[in-house]
Amino acid sequence: MKKICVIGAGTMGAGIAQVFAVNGYMVVLRDIEQEFVNKGISIISKNLSRMASKGKLEEVMIQPILSRIIGTTDPADAQDCDLVVEAAVENMKIKKQIFSELDNICKPSTILATNTSSLSIAEVATATKRPDKVIGMHFFNPAPVMALIEIIKGVATSDETFDAVKALSLDLGKQPVQVDEAPGFVVNRILIPMINEAAAIYAEGVASAQDIDTAMKLGANHPIGPLALGDLVGLDVCLAIMDVLYEEFKDSKYRATPLLRKYVRAGWLGRKSGKGFFDY
Numbered sequence: 539m540k541k542i543c544v545i546g547a548g549t550m551g552a553g554i555a556q557v558f559a560v561n562g563y564m565v566v567l568r569d570i571e572q573e574f575v576n577k578g579i580s581i582i583s584k585n586l587s588r589m590a591s592k593g594k595l596e597e598v599m600i601q602p603i604l605s606r607i608i609g610t611t612d613p614a615d616a617q618d619c620d621l622v623v624e625a626a627v628e629n630m631k632i633k634k635q636i637f638s639e640l641d642n643i644c645k646p647s648t649i650l651a652t653n654t655s656s657l658s659i660a661e662v663a664t665a666t667k668r669p670d671k672v673i674g675m676h677f678f679n680p681a682p683v684m685a686l687i688e689i690i691k692g693v694a695t696s697d698e699t700f701d702a703v704k705a706l707s708l709d710l711g712k713q714p715v716q717v718d719e720a721p722g723f724v725v726n727r728i729l730i731p732m733i734n735e736a737a738a739i740y741a742e743g744v745a746s747a748q749d750i751d752t753a754m755k756l757g758a759n760h761p762i763g764p765l766a767l768g769d770l771v772g773l774d775v776c777l778a779i780m781d782v783l784y785e786e787f788k789d790s791k792y793r794a795t796p797l798l799r800k801y802v803r804a805g806w807l808g809r810k811s812g813k814g815f816f817d818y
C-alpha cells in the first residue's frame with residue numbers, strides 16, 4: 539500500500555493522516571469543507587513542529603511530511619488510493635453514504651476501513667459491493683501517540699483484508715489487536731462507561747470535576763482523569779458510543795447520564811469546542 543485516503547479531518551482524521559505521512563505514505567485528506575481540511579492540516583503542522591522542538595523529529599523532515607498530505611473536498615480524489623480510513627462523524631447513516639460513494643469511486647482492490655468507535659462493521663459493509671474488503675481500523679486518540687490499533691473483522695471481512703491491515707499497522711509502528719465485531723469492541727466497552735460513570739458522580743455532586751480526576755489518577759494510577767479524557771475524546775463521541783452500547787445491549791448499565799446529553803446539546807463538546815467538564 540502506498541496511497542491512503544483519510545475521510546474527515548477532525549480530531550482523529552488529522553492524527554491518522556499524520557501517522558501515515560510520517561511513515562512515508564501519500565495521504566489524501568478529505569473533509570466536506572475546505573475550511574475543515576485546512577484546520578486539520580494546520581493541526582498536523584503544529585504537531586510536527588512540537589515534535590521537532592522536543593527533538594522527536596528532525597526539523598528538515600517537516601516539509602517533506604506535509605508535502606505528502608493532499609487536502610481535498612473532492613470525493614473522486616480517493617480513486618487511486620489503496621486504502622481508505624474513514625474518520626467522519628459517528629453516525630451509521632453518514633458512514634453508509636460515504637462507503638457507498640467510495641465503493642463506486644475506488645478501484646476494486648481498495649480496502650475500505652472505518653475508524654468507528656462502536657458501530658457495526660458488517661452494517662457499514664452492506665453499503666458496498668465489497669463487504670470482504672470492509673474492516674474496522676480503530677486508532678486511539680491522539681493517533682500519533684497511542685500505540686494501539688483495534689482491527690475489527692465484520693462477519694464478511696476476509697482473512698486477506700485482515701492480514702493486509704495488520705501488516706500495515708505494524709509498519710506504522712503500532713500494536714494491532716484482533717477483535718471480533720461487538721458493540722464498543724474492547725477498549726470503548728470498558729472505557730466509555732467509566733467516563734459516563736464519572737460524569738454521573740459529578741452530576742450527583744459527590745466530588746468536584748478536579749477531584750474526581752485526581753482520585754482516578756492517584757487512586758487507580760490512570761495517566762489522565764476520566765472527565766479530562768471525556769473532554770479529549772469529545773463528549774459528543776462519548777454520548778454516541780453510550781447510545782450505541784445501550785441500543786445494542788438494551789442493558790440499563792449503558793444508559794448515558796443525562797448531564798452528558800445536556801452538555802452535548804449545549805455544544806459543550808470538550809477540548810474541540812473549548813468547554814466540557816473543564817475549560818480550554
Ligand SMILES: NC(=O)c1ccc[n+]([C@@H]2O[C@H](COP(=O)([O-])OP(=O)(O)OC[C@H]3O[C@@H](n4cnc5c(N)ncnc54)[C@H](O)[C@@H]3O)[C@@H](O)[C@H]2O)c1
Pocket residue numbers: 545546547548549550551568569570571574624625626627628629632636653654655656676677678679770771772775810
Ligand atoms: N475522538 C476520539 O477520541 C475517537 C477515537 C477513536 C475513534 N473515533 C471515531 O473517529 C470518527 C471521527 O471522530 P472525531 O473525534 O475525529 O470527530 P470530529 O467531529 O473531530 O471530526 C469529524 C470530521 O468529519 C467530517 N465529516 C463529516 N461528514 C463527512 C463526510 N461525509 N465526508 C468527509 N468528512 C466528513 C467533519 O466535518 C469533521 O471535520 C468517529 O467515528 C469516532 O467515533 C473517535
